[in-house]
Amino acid sequence: xxxxxxxxxxxxxxxxxxxxxxxxxxxxxxxxxxxxxxxxxxxxxxxxxxxxxxxxxxxxxxxxxxxxxxxxxxxxxxxxxxxxxxxxxxxxxxxxxxxxxxxxxxxxxxxxxxxxxxxxxxxxxxxxxxxxxxxxxxxxxxxxxxxxxxxxxxxxxxxxxxxxxxxxxxxxxxxxxxxxxxxxxxxxxxxxxxxxxxxxxxxxxxxxxxxxxxxxxxxxxxxxxxxxxxxxxxxxxxxxxxxxxxxxxxxxxxxxxxxxxxxxxxxxxxxxxxxxxxxxxxxxxxxxxxxxxxxxxxxxxxxxxxxxxxxxxxxxxxxxxxxxxxxxxxxxxxxxxxxxxxxxxxxxxxxxxxxxxxxxxxxxxxxxxxxxxxxxxxxxxxxxxxxxxxxxxxxxxxxxxxxxxxxxxxxxxxxxxxxxxxxxxxxxxxxxxxxxxxxxxxxxxxxxxxxxxxxxxxxxxxxxxxxxxxxxxxxxxxxxxxxxxxxxxxxxxxxxxxxxxxxxxxxxxxxxxxxxxxxxxxxxxxxxxxxxxxxxxxxxxxxxxxxxxxxxxxxxxx
Amino acid sequence: xxxxxxxxxxxxxxxxxxxxxxxxxxxxxxxxxxxxxxxxxxxxxxxxxxxxxxxxxxxxxxxxxxxxxxxxxxxxxxxxxxxxxxxxxxxxxxxxxxxxxxxxxxxxxxxxxxxxxxxxxxxxxxxxxxxxxxxxxxxxxxxxxxxxxxxxxxxxxxxxxxxxxxxxxxxxxxxxxxxxxxxxxxxxxxxxxxxxxxxxxxxxxxxxxxxxxxxxxxxxxxxxxxxxxxxxxxxxxxxxx
Numbered sequence: 021x022x023x024x025x026x027x028x029x030x031x032x033x034x035x036x037x038x039x040x041x042x043x044x045x046x047x048x049x050x051x052x053x054x055x056x057x058x059x060x061x062x063x064x065x066x067x068x069x070x071x072x073x074x075x076x077x078x079x080x081x082x083x084x085x086x087x088x089x090x091x092x093x094x095x096x097x098x099x100x101x102x103x104x105x106x107x108x109x110x111x112x113x114x115x116x117x118x119x120x121x122x123x124x125x126x127x128x129x130x131x132x133x134x135x136x137x138x139x140x141x142x143x144x145x146x147x148x149x150x151x152x153x154x155x156x157x158x159x160x161x162x163x164x165x166x167x168x169x170x171x172x173x174x175x176x177x178x179x180x181x182x183x184x185x186x187x188x189x190x191x192x193x194x195x196x197x198x199x200x201x202x203x204x205x206x207x208x209x210x211x212x213x214x215x216x217x218x219x220x221x222x223x224x225x226x227x228x229x230x231x232x233x234x235x236x237x238x239x240x241x242x243x244x245x246x247x248x249x250x251x252x253x254x255x256x257x258x259x260x261x262x263x264x265x266x267x268x269x270x271x272x273x274x275x276x277x278x279x280x281x282x283x284x285x286x287x288x289x290x291x292x293x294x295x296x297x298x299x300x301x302x303x304x305x306x307x308x309x310x311x312x313x314x315x316x317x318x319x320x321x322x323x324x325x326x327x328x329x330x331x332x333x334x335x336x337x338x339x340x341x342x343x344x345x346x347x348x349x350x351x352x353x354x355x356x357x358x359x360x361x362x363x364x365x366x367x368x369x370x371x372x373x374x375x376x377x378x379x380x381x382x383x384x385x386x387x388x389x390x391x392x393x394x395x396x397x398x399x400x401x402x403x404x405x406x407x408x409x410x411x412x413x414x415x416x417x418x419x420x421x422x423x424x425x426x427x428x429x430x431x432x433x434x435x436x437x438x439x440x441x442x443x444x445x446x447x448x449x450x451x452x453x454x455x456x457x458x459x460x461x462x463x464x465x466x467x468x469x470x471x472x473x474x475x476x477x478x479x480x481x482x483x484x485x486x487x488x489x490x491x492x493x494x495x496x497x498x499x500x501x502x503x504x505x506x507x508x509x510x511x512x513x514x515x516x517x518x519x520x521x522x523x524x525x526x527x528x529x530x531x532x533x534x535x536x537x538x539x540x541x542x543x544x545x546x547x548x549x550x551x552x553x554x555x556x557x558x559x560x561x562x563x564x565x566x567x568x569x570x571x572x573x574x575x576x577x578x
Numbered sequence: 579x580x581x582x583x584x585x586x587x588x589x590x591x592x593x594x595x596x597x598x599x600x601x602x603x604x605x606x607x608x609x610x611x612x613x614x615x616x617x618x619x620x621x622x623x624x625x626x627x628x629x630x631x632x633x634x635x636x637x638x639x640x641x642x643x644x645x646x647x648x649x650x651x652x653x654x655x656x657x658x659x660x661x662x663x664x665x666x667x668x669x670x671x672x673x674x675x676x677x678x679x680x681x682x683x684x685x686x687x688x689x690x691x692x693x694x695x696x697x698x699x700x701x702x703x704x705x706x707x708x709x710x711x712x713x714x715x716x717x718x719x720x721x722x723x724x725x726x727x728x729x730x731x732x733x734x735x736x737x738x739x740x741x742x743x744x745x746x747x748x749x750x751x752x753x754x755x756x757x758x759x760x761x762x763x764x765x766x767x768x769x770x771x772x773x774x775x776x777x778x779x780x781x782x783x784x785x786x787x788x789x790x791x792x793x794x795x796x797x798x799x800x801x802x803x804x805x806x807x808x809x810x811x812x813x814x815x816x817x818x819x
Contacts, residue, residue, distance in 0.1 A: 155604070155781075204606030212605065410631065411721070414690030414697075451800035452808075459801070466801030472623045496690035496697075500666065503659055503683070506624025 035298035035365065038519075040431065042290060045525040049536025050338065050377040051543035052385040055392060056292055059546030061399045062228040063566060063578045065219055069094055073569035075240070077138075082248035083107050084241055087142065090233045090569075091132065097217070099158070099226075100129040101233035102138065104146050105241055113164050122148070122162035124195065124237070128230045130156050130209060148199070152207045158214065158226040159202045163195040163234060166268065170194050173242045173257070178250030182258055188265070189327055192549070192561045194238040196268025200227045215403060222399050223285065224545060235267045235563050263571075266564030269547070273456050273556050276537040277447070280473050283514050283521035285404040289544050290520035292402045293384075296395035300387050301365040303394075306358045313390035315353060320565075321382060322346050324548055332552040334533065338378050345379025349386070392577070409514050412506070414496030416513065421495055422486045424516045425479065431524040432476035433483055444530035447473035458534060458556060472507050474528040482508040595786035602783045603644065609634040611789070612647050614796035616682070619651040628686040628718075635717035637782045641752050643714075644784040647682075648791050649758070650711040654680055655795075663687070664706070666696050672707030678759045679709050685718025688764075692722055700728065700768040709762050713755040716741070716748075719764075729769035734760040742769050 041047070053060070066073075072093045080086035090101040104125045112121045125146045129137065137156065144151030148162055169183075169191040176183040202224070204210040214220050239262055247254045257265075279286055325343050330336060352370060360366050364387060371383040388395060425433070437443055446459050446467045461467050472478060482505045489498055495513075499506055515521045526532065534556040542550065547560035567575050595601040603611070613630030617623060629647060636643030654662055662680040664671035664687060671687075673679050684706065691697030698704065709715060712732070719730050719741050729742040737754060739747050 154602075204604030207602065207604060207607070210605045410627075411725070412686075412690055415693040448801040449799060450803060451797060452803035454800065457801075460806070464804060464806050469799055469801050494694055496687070496694055499690055500663065500687060503625055503663075504622045506622055506686075507627070508624070510624060510627070 029302075032295070032298045032302045035301040036294050037297070039290075039522070040524060042294060043520060043522060043524040045523060045532065045536045047377050047381065048523065048540035049533060050381045051540045052382050053543050053546045053548055054293060054296070054385045054388045055396065056296060056388070056399055056402065057544055057546035058222060058224045058402075059228045059232070059563060059566070060578065061222045061402075062225055062232065063572065063575075064396070064399075065222075065225075066092075067572050067575055067578055069219065070573065073572075075236075078240070078244075080105055080241065080244055082245070084245045084248075087138065088237060088240065089133065089138075090236060092229065092233070092569075094219075097219070098132050099229060100132055101230060101237070102127050102129055102133055102141050102145065103234070103237045104142065105237075106146065108164070110167060113167070122146075122198070123165045124163045124234075124241070126159070126161040126163070126230060126234055126237075127153055127157045128159040128161075128226055128233075130158050130214075149206065154207055155209045155213070157208050159200055159230045160206050160208060161197055161200040161227075161230050161234065163197045163238070163267070165195050166191045166193060170242060174245045174249065177243060177246030177257065178254045180250065180253045180255050182255070182261055185261075188261060190329070191268075192264070192327070192564055193266045193268040194242055195234070196270055196559065197231060197234065198270050200230055200269075202227050202230075212407075221403050223289070223402055223404075228545070231267050231269075231562055232566070233569075235265065235566075236569050238267065239265065239568070262568065263566075264564060266548075266561035266566075269542075269560050269562055270553075271538055271542065271558055271560070273458060273534055275541055276534050276556075277456050277471070277473060279537050279541055280475065280523065280527070282404070282406065283511060284406050284409050284518055286523075287514075287518035287521040288402050288404050291518075292398040293388075294520070296388050296391070296398050297368075297384055299394050300391050301362065301368050303364050304362055306363045307390075310390035311358055314386060317386050317389040318346070318349060318353065321386060322350070328549040328551075330551040332554075334535070334555075335550065335552050341376040342378040342382060345375045345382065348374060348379065349383060409518075410510070412495065412499070412510055413513055414494055414499070416495045417491065418486055418489050418493050418495060418498055419491035421498070421509070421512060422483070422491065424512050425483050425486065428515045428519070429476075429479045429483070429512070429522075432479045432522075432526075435476050435480065435526050437477050437480060441530040442526055443477070443528055445528040445532065446470040447528070461528075474526065475508070475511055475522055476526050477528065478505075478508040479512065481505070482512070595789055597786060599786055600783045601786050601789055602781065603637065603789070605634040605638050605781070608637045608644055608784075611792050611796060612644055614799050615647070615651060615792040616795075618795035618798035619655045620657070621682070625682060625686060629682045632682055632685060632714050632717040635720070636713065637784075639748060640780050640782045641713065641748075641756075642782045642784050642788070644792055645788040646711050646713050646756060648788050648795075650681060650714060651795060652791075653678075653710060653758075666691070668696055669703070670705040670707070672705060676707060679707060681709055681711055681714035684709060685715045688715075689718050689722055692726060698722065698728070698730065698764060698766045700766055703763060703765040706762040706764055708759050710759050712757070712760050712762060713751060715762075716751050716755060723769065727769055729767045731765045731767075733763045733765065 075088060075090050077089035080088060084105050085107050086105055088103045092099045106123055108121055108123045125148060127141055127145045144153060153160055169187060172187050173183045173194060202208060220226060239257060243256050325346055328339060330339060356367060371380050375383060435442055444461055446461050448457055448459055448466050448469055448471055450457050459466055485502055485505060495509060499509060535552045535558050538558050539550050542560050547562055548564060549561050551559040553559060609630035612633035613626045616626040616629035621629060633643035633647045661677045663683050664679050665674045688698055723730050723741050729740055731738055731740045739750050741747055
């Protein structure tokens, strides 16, 4: 059942934020993780289904070279992370997709690998894009060490002491992944073939499971190397210290086109979150337990904001906004009158009129957190059957198409694409590395090979054609006469029934920040700290503070 | 383009198949490669998506869609829209100059017209004329037959197949329609509502030669490297920390 059917009551609907507000790049670039983020969905599933997790294979030498297998078992199914650990010289360490070697490489195997499978994977997985995997594998991933922290932790543990807390907090992870591929990439299983499994139906669950198990591997390998170095005097990481560690991730422009190319999926992510916010705002009273829980999660958010580091000027400013806004929220909560009718909506309205986008989106995440029973079912509606929306409705009249354009794409039709600043950039794929890049139209070659990323301009061009076309004709006739508009027509028809499908901004404008697109997607993954390393490159940390495999069944809430 | 087989630095691994090695692509890889190749051969982005859909549908039904698509693109490359598209009248969709119609354009257009008077409604017969690599038309007709509960018959010379709820037709389609071109007539009857079929059975493999050929077309959509593009692609700070 689509989320729209769930949203039965006008009561809830009137608290939904419109796409014109939600889908602006600046707001998307202020997204925070929520309990509907994909890693949270995974952790709840792992706990509720009573999965058993162990490490049946650990074949790693004193230098940290070898392989291990992490096994996740339910009554019906087994998934196994096969991890290969390598000895990488410092000069070869790069987070770019164009790197050629990594400290560790991984694949998530569908089932339990035989020795023959492991031998086959050992010939392919360490080479990443230069190897091939098979439909028996669900993901392909790699990670590099945080050289400073990794060495510090191995040294400390080998000498029988815990690592320095300030060093741990400054980095937050032992390794960071530089790619986690799924969905049929490099020969892996197609998403369509596994999406029916209940545990994988939410988006990016195999990728999240891969990263969560990689996190366990990063701790196992430092403890293994410390033991090899320090012998009997070596110790393991304290449980609390270990829990604070996440897995870093470096993400570049490649993630931005994904958001644009999957409009139905983007809509479903946004719709689920917005419906969740609306349900919370529509509550007539606040439960005392929820108010207490709100104070707890606010305190955690304050800690997160203090620990969050970035040198990027855009993020430095956003962090100042966030910290100030969290202080304002603290003040508000101290004196807030929870006895009013619809107190959550009162709190939200106060936030909308008082806080920056950073603070508003953080407040959204805080307000969802105490309301699991009210909103967690929305996680079941965040996937998308994109094939079902692929066919164009050729019988729609050109008049109706024009009306959808005017109603849903006013934001695009207002942009003046004759000015240089509004067409300053172009998206393209590099011949050398086949990675998406962003060029400057005035100074770089290649604009004739522009990728269809700027939906606003494509839609404006369609609108210009439609204005001069016989309105009584069907869309099918328009497309036979103007095949160049087929891409835009498909988008417009999708948007007619999916109001959160489009980013309401000009993606080729001079001042567009690609990191805003990246942050939105990464917040949906569940990243809690974002550290831009340029305007198109960002580092994050995943699963910091989350349980490890051995702890998950004892968790009270997830 | 660096075609060194040891080059691990490119965003896909399909160029690394060699000679007669089996070349299994996932449906996602098939759709992606075929869409780029179709775009490289001159299709609009929206039509190139249709080429990706058709090729991946065939792979999911154990037919080598990428090789079929390349066979068509090789001949269509550089031709203008008017030489590849149908001209629609109530009984005939033949190309104006009687050229062989592009099966992707034809298939997408048949679906566009599915609910219109000129389209494939029950009890209609349409002369399609010559159609290039007609197996590529099948994914569109199969989807349409299921969606509108139709039995769709393709006739040529002295033979025919009926695309309906009984999927035994697929093998015959693969055998007869994987040819350079056929002069086809399409006739439509109301049929039974069909169950969705399970596509997870054996997928088709393609060949290293097809992948290389499609990649050559796909590379036309890419931009050669420059110092500016290299320098702005990554982090401006060291990764080694």
